[in-house]
Amino acid sequence: MSSIIVNQILSRNINILEAQTPLFINLKNDVFIQEYINLYPQAELSCYNINFEEYCDYQSNKKVQRFFTAHYQTEKKHDLVIIAFPKSKAELNFTLSMIAHATDENTNIIVVGENKSGIKTLNKVTEKTLINCSKYDSARHCILFVAQLSKSIAPFTLDDWYDYYSVDIAGTQIKVAALPGVFSQNGLDKGTKILLENLPNIKPGDMLDFGCGAGVIASFIGKKHPEVKLNLLDVNALALESSIKTLALNNLTGNVFASNSLSDVKNKYDVVISNPPFHQGITTDYSATERFLEGIKGYLHNNADVIIVANSFLKYEPIMQKTIGRTNRLLSQQGFTIYQCKK
Template sequence: MQEHQDTAARGSARDRAGDQRSGAAVRAQGERLPRTGEAERRGVRRGGARDRAGVAEAARFARYALSVPSAESQLALANASRIAGGRVLVVGFDTDVARALSPATVFYQSWRAYRSSADVDDVHFGPWFLSEQPYDMALVEMPKETERLRMALSMARASLVAGGRLVLIGRNDAGIKSAGRHLSEMTVFTDEIVGRALEVHSFPGVFAHGRIDEGTRRLLALLQVDSGARALDVGCGNGVIGGWLRKGGVSCDSCDVDALAVEAASRTAASAFASDVYSDVAGTYDVIVTNPPFHAGVRTTSAVAIRMIEGAPAHLESGGEMWLVANRFLDYLTPLREAFARVDVVHEDNKFRVYRTRR
């Protein structure tokens, strides 16, 4: 009995030591957390290994990921006493920054970040921030996408009093030293897609700004949806898919986690709402159509696409279909076959695959 107790004690000590080493590594190298995406990509290719690798890696990092602020947020927190004072607008950052600078006004373009900040008093969500009362300072977390940076700087500058301060916090390797030159605005253009002319409203930082994505063109050239059907464009971006379907007499809703995408899609496709994949989707549809994202900042990940696939059957009518286009190197056959009764690859070339599935 004593031997078992000693062994358990030694094992527990090893576990604690391992936890401390892992925690220190993650805290010191917060940028390593996104490596979970590598496990996700391997999982898509290797079928059942996806679940085992994903669960194991999630278990390893989950208790640290939520408690480790980004490098940008850590810098803001370290300088909170210098930033506080007057009316402050905070754009982005972890909720710890918002709490530290309370009663600052906090603005998010991410529906996920907004929903996680329910305990912050003055928090807003939208494609941009407008206020009748200007601010003495705008504190902006530098976006990874150049076009989104341009829009964030333009919005923040417009929110300031004359002589107000705009503070941008970002990484040297992300180009912060040259960030001040970036300014951009919305683009509106008309393009013909498979015989239908569509006016597209496009915002900087939203996928395929100022153009129609090649994968979307492939998908729409093959898509078969009956007039009068109810469709959902999930992860809609600028709303091209939803707008094109509406031109063909299909009743289509569009949703996205990003406020700029929702605003653009509302103008392009007429009906769009904020949703973290299916978090705010009500009811069922005859068809779900998507060109899912596979980037989180500069990192490649299949996590969002897999959530779209796994959650789709619950939002489809019996016999309903999901159409999906993806880059060829992202093999979604395994998760699609796990979620649907029938899966067909209706098109494949050296760059894209188009999938058609049936519940």
């Protein structure tokens, strides 16, 4: 049995999931996926994930056509769509609008999620995007809804979904663009604000923004220190697309790429900076940041700096001290601490 409870409720209802061209959105690859393929070998299964780690997990499954992108596009018409309920309600409507071109009036839309995710509010959240939305099953602290897409959904254009705002700190102003669900979508978060207001000296050379989100930190440094070469990494496709947009708004260029922690990092850097993420969907998960801190030393030039801001209760300092080098607390303020260490 799957260890992922949203997949357990899907497995429990697998007999209603027969389809020719199903699309699974942000479902994790586990025994349910293989169970589905075995029961419906005729199905041309497409799996779209905005999380790079989850996308990579499908790599060995040759029966799955997989996608990792901010904007899913296809010539297919899907007769079934299954969506894992996201942390961000705006992201769900973004996703439903995005797939409208690939569905018709007969396409069943199944949304599944844990009770604690907020899925009980599905009818209210999707009142403009879903019709005939009804609870089909409830089990294992999850709910499975069945619905159809509204015919009144406007044609999807990615640019319509960005939220914009400006950041002005110590005379350096940047413009920010963020898609639904991206960290700090609606405004600058407290940790990043504290970091930028108290930013230590940034040396020239190659800089990596780990967990870049909408590209706020890298863009601020790019405006303030134009001699720095910007590199931005995130696990989330919507974050990467937002960072590209933010860089363009500020007339900056940078290397923006996907990576699961350090999985796809190839180069060495003079500065690594981060307000590291510790959430995956609705769950708290420190593992990606801990792997980053434990492994980053191999991607640093000599005398490189690692600068992070994090909630003060997080135990990152001893990891940095042990695996990178002497670590200093530059500032503790409003529940956040800025750490700096040198290789």
